[in-house]
Amino acid sequence: MTLIALDVMSGDLGAQECVPAALLALESDVSLRLKLVGQARVIAPLLEAVALAPGVRDRLELIEASEIITMSDAPREAIRRKKQSSMRIAADLVHDGLAAGMVSAGNTGALTAISHFVLKCLPEVERAPIMTSIPNRRAFTQLLDVGANLRATPVQLRQFAIMGAIVARDVHGHERPRVGLLNIGEEETKGHDLVQEAHALLKDFKPVDWKKSGDQAIFDYVGFVEGQDIFSGDIDVVVTDGFTGNVALKTMEGVAGLIGDRLKREFTADLPSKLAGMAARPVLKRVSASLDPRRFNGAIMVGLKHIVVKSHGSADRYAMAQAIAIAATAVRKRLVQHVSQALGSGDHSTC
Amino acid sequence: MTLIALDVMSGDLGAQECVPAALLALESDVSLRLKLVGQARVIAPLLEAVALAPGVRDRLELIEASEIITMSDAPREAIRRKKQSSMRIAADLVHDGLAAGMVSAGNTGALTAISHFVLKCLPEVERAPIMTSIPNRRAFTQLLDVGANLRATPVQLRQFAIMGAIVARDVHGHERPRVGLLNIGEEETKGHDLVQEAHALLKDFKPVDWKKSGDQAIFDYVGFVEGQDIFSGDIDVVVTDGFTGNVALKTMEGVAGLIGDRLKREFTADLPSKLAGMAARPVLKRVSASLDPRRFNGAIMVGLKHIVVKSHGSADRYAMAQAIAIAATAVRKRLVQHVSQALGSGDHSTC
Numbered sequence: 241m242t243l244i245a246l247d248v249m250s251g252d253l254g255a256q257e258c259v260p261a262a263l264l265a266l267e268s269d270v271s272l273r274l275k276l277v278g279q280a281r282v283i284a285p286l287l288e289a290v291a292l293a294p295g296v297r298d299r300l301e302l303i304e305a306s307e308i309i310t311m312s313d314a315p316r317e318a319i320r321r322k323k324q325s326s327m328r329i330a331a332d333l334v335h336d337g338l339a340a341g342m343v344s345a346g347n348t349g350a351l352t353a354i355s356h357f358v359l360k361c362l363p364e365v366e367r368a369p370i371m372t373s374i375p376n377r378r379a380f381t382q383l384l385d386v387g388a389n390l391r392a393t394p395v396q397l398r399q400f401a402i403m404g405a406i407v408a409r410d411v412h413g414h415e416r417p418r419v420g421l422l423n424i425g426e427e428e429t430k431g432h433d434l435v436q437e438a439h440a441l442l443k444d445f446k447p448v449d450w451k452k453s454g455d456q457a458i459f460d461y462v463g464f465v466e467g468q469d470i471f472s473g474d475i476d477v478v479v480t481d482g483f484t485g486n487v488a489l490k491t492m493e494g495v496a497g498l499i500g501d502r503l504k505r506e507f508t509a510d511l512p513s514k515l516a517g518m519a520a521r522p523v524l525k526r527v528s529a530s531l532d533p534r535r536f537n538g539a540i541m542v543g544l545k546h547i548v549v550k551s552h553g554s555a556d557r558y559a560m561a562q563a564i565a566i567a568a569t570a571v572r573k574r575l576v577q578h579v580s581q582a583l584g585s586g587d588h589s590t591c
Numbered sequence: 592m593t594l595i596a597l598d599v600m601s602g603d604l605g606a607q608e609c610v611p612a613a614l615l616a617l618e619s620d621v622s623l624r625l626k627l628v629g630q631a632r633v634i635a636p637l638l639e640a641v642a643l644a645p646g647v648r649d650r651l652e653l654i655e656a657s658e659i660i661t662m663s664d665a666p667r668e669a670i671r672r673k674k675q676s677s678m679r680i681a682a683d684l685v686h687d688g689l690a691a692g693m694v695s696a697g698n699t700g701a702l703t704a705i706s707h708f709v710l711k712c713l714p715e716v717e718r719a720p721i722m723t724s725i726p727n728r729r730a731f732t733q734l735l736d737v738g739a740n741l742r743a744t745p746v747q748l749r750q751f752a753i754m755g756a757i758v759a760r761d762v763h764g765h766e767r768p769r770v771g772l773l774n775i776g777e778e779e780t781k782g783h784d785l786v787q788e789a790h791a792l793l794k795d796f797k798p799v800d801w802k803k804s805g806d807q808a809i810f811d812y813v814g815f816v817e818g819q820d821i822f823s824g825d826i827d828v829v830v831t832d833g834f835t836g837n838v839a840l841k842t843m844e845g846v847a848g849l850i851g852d853r854l855k856r857e858f859t860a861d862l863p864s865k866l867a868g869m870a871a872r873p874v875l876k877r878v879s880a881s882l883d884p885r886r887f888n889g890a891i892m893v894g895l896k897h898i899v900v901k902s903h904g905s906a907d908r909y910a911m912a913q914a915i916a917i918a919a920t921a922v923r924k925r926l927v928q929h930v931s932q933a934l935g936s937g938d939h940s941t942c
Binding site for chain 1: 662663664665699700726727728738741742773775776778779780781782783817818819820821822823831833834835837838839840841842843844845846847848849850852853854857858860863864866867868870871873874875877878881882
C-alpha cells in the first residue's frame with residue numbers, strides 16, 4: 241500500500257474537485273491509500289453525495305484541518321500563522337511517517353516554504369526545485385524549476401540538472417537523458433554571469449564526482465538551449481531558475497489558449513468554415529487531447545527527504561487524480577533514495 | 592524622405608534575404624531611401640539579378656563594409672575588433688546623421704552593445720530595451736525587454752514601462768495603454784525583491800513626475816501579470832528583463848511550432864483525416880497567417896538617441912521588409928523625441 245496525504249482545501253477549486261479526484265485515484269489504483277486533509281464539514285457532504293465503489297471507503301481517511309492557505313498568503317506568514325492549515329497538516333503527516341508523500345494544488349510559494357521547513361531537503365541538496373512534464377514533438381520534456389526558487393545559484397542549477405536527470409531516468413524512462421541549460425542563445429558566449437557559471441560547472445562535471453558506482457554518466461549535458469528547444473524532442477531535461485521556468489510555463493499555456501481561440505474563431509467565421517470545422521472536429525479533438533495539460537498535471541518537488549507533488553492551481557478532478565498518481569509512482573520508484581545516491585558525493589546543503 | 596541604414600550581411604540568411612527585403616520595402620514605400628551596408632561583391636550580383644521597379648534604384652545606395660559580426664561574436668569583441676562590420680558601419684551612419692535609423696537581423700548582444708556604444712541612450716535612460724509585438728486575443732501586446740539587457744534594476748524596469756507605453760501609444764495607437772509587470776503570480780506578495788521593488792516604484796508613480804504637460808497619465812499600471820496575460824488582450828504592454836522576455840518569446844515560437852506540428856500530423860494520420868484537412872485548409876491558413884511572426888517582425892530598441900530596429904535572426908525577405916517599415920514609422924512618428932519628453936523630468940542616466 242502506498243499512502244499519500246492530499247491537501248483537499250487548496251487550489252482554485254478546493255474540495256469540490258479534490259474530493260472527486262481522490263475517489264478517481266483510489267478507484268484506478270487499488271494499492272493506493274489516501275488521507276484527505278481539510279475541513280470535515282466540507283469534505284463529508286462531498287463524500288456522502290457519491291456512491292463509493294467497493295473497497296474505496298476503507299482506503300480513505302479524513303484528517304481535520306481547520307485553516308486554509310490562500311493564494312495571497314505570503315510564504316513566511318503561511319508557516320508562522322497557519323499551523324492548522326490543510327497544506328501544513330499534510331506536510332506534518334508526511335514528516336511524522338503517517339504518509340509517504342503529499343499532493344497540494346495550493347499556493348506554490350507557501351508549499352515550497354512549508355516543504356523546505358517541515359520536510360527538509362536531502363543533506364546533499366540546497367534547494368528543491370519543482371519539475372513538470374511539457375509535451376514535445378516526440379513525448380515529454382522535463383522542465384525545472386517552474387516556480388519553487390525564484391533565484392538559483394550556479395551550484396543549485398547544477399543540482400537541478402542532476403536531480404532532473406534522475407527523475408527523467410527513473411520516472412520517465414529516459415536511459416541517459418539529454419540535459420540542457422535554458423539561455424537566450426545556444427552559443428557559449430551568450431547569457432549573464434549566472435548561466436555562464438552554471439554552464440562551466442556542468443561542462444566540467446565528471447560522473448565520478450557524483451555517481452558512486454561505475455563510470456557511466458547518468459546524463460549527457462548538451463549545453464545551452466533556448467525556449468523553443470523545450471518542444472523539439474531533442475532535449476529531455478531543461479534546467480532554469482523558478483522565475484524563468486514559471487514564466488515559460490505560463491507563456492506556453494497562454495499561447496496554446498490563443499491558438500485554440502483563433503481556431504475556434506476561424507472555424508465559426510462563416511458557413512463554409514463551420515462545415516469544415518465539423519469535418520475537422522475529430523482531428524482537432526485528437527490534437528487538443530494530446531496537448532491537454534490535465535494529462536500531465538503533477539509537478540514533483542525534487543530534492544526533499546519526502547515526495548511532494550504540486551498540482552496546477554486550476555486543476556480539475558481528472559488533472560488532480562493524475563497528480564496523485566505521479567506522487568504514488570514517485571514513492572514506489574524510491575525517487576528520494578535515487579536522488580540522494582546520485583548526489584551522494586556532491587556538494588553539501590544549507591537547506 | 593526617410594533614410595534608413597540596413598545591415599544586409601547579418602542574420603541567419605544574410606544578403607540573400609536582406610537585399611530582396613530592401614527592394615520590397617522601397618517598392619511599397621515611395622518616401623523611403625535605404626543605404627545597404629555590406630560587401631559590394633555580395634550585394635551587387637543580387638541587385639543585378641532582379642529587374643528593379645522604376646525609381647527604386649535612385650533610392651538605394653551601397654555602403655561598403657568588409658566584416659560581418661557572427662552569432663558567436665561576443666558583444667565586447669564585436670565593438671573592439673569589428674569596426675568595419677556591416678552592423679557597426681550602419682550604426683556609424685546613423686550617428687553621423689547620414690541615416691535616421693538602422694535595421695539589423697544580427698547578433699542581439701552585439702547590436703545592443705554597438706547601439707549603446709555608438710548611438711547612446713537618451714540622457715534620461717539607463718539602458719535601452721528591445722520591444723516587440725506579440726499577437727493577443729484582440730490585437731497585439733508589446734513585450735519588452737526581449738533580449739537587450741539580461742538583467743534590469745527596478746528603476747530600469749520602471750523606465751521600460753514608460754518607454755513601452757510611449758511606443759504603444761505613438762506607434763500602436765493605444766490611447767492610454769494598460770501596462771503590467773511580468774511576475775509568477777498576480778498577487779502583491781508574489782515574486783522576488785527585484786519585481787517587488789519595481790512594483791513599488793510603478794505603483795507610486797505619479798504622472799506629474801514624468802509628464803510635463805497636463806495631469807493625464809500616459810498609461811495605467813495594472814500591477815503584476817503572468818505569462819498567459821501576454822495573450823489575453825487585456826494588457827497592452829508587458830514589462831520584464833531581457834533574459835525572461837527572450838525566453839518567453841522563444842517559448843511562444845516553440846509552442847506554436849509544436850501545435851503546428853501536431854495539427855499536421857493528425858491531419859495526415861489517415862484518409863478521413865486527410866479529407867478533413869483538405870476541407871479545413873483555408874481556415875487553418877487564415878489562423879496560421881494571423882499568427883505568422885513575419886507579419887509583426889521588427890523589434891524597436893527604445894530609449895536610444897536614434898531609431899534601431901532588430902529583426903528576427905531567421906527573418907526572410909517579407910519579415911525583413913516589415914522590420915524596415917517599422918523603422919521608417921518610428922522615425923516619422925518622432926518616437927525618440929516623444930520618449931525623451933515622457934521621461935523628461937525623470938531619473939538620470941549612466942548609459
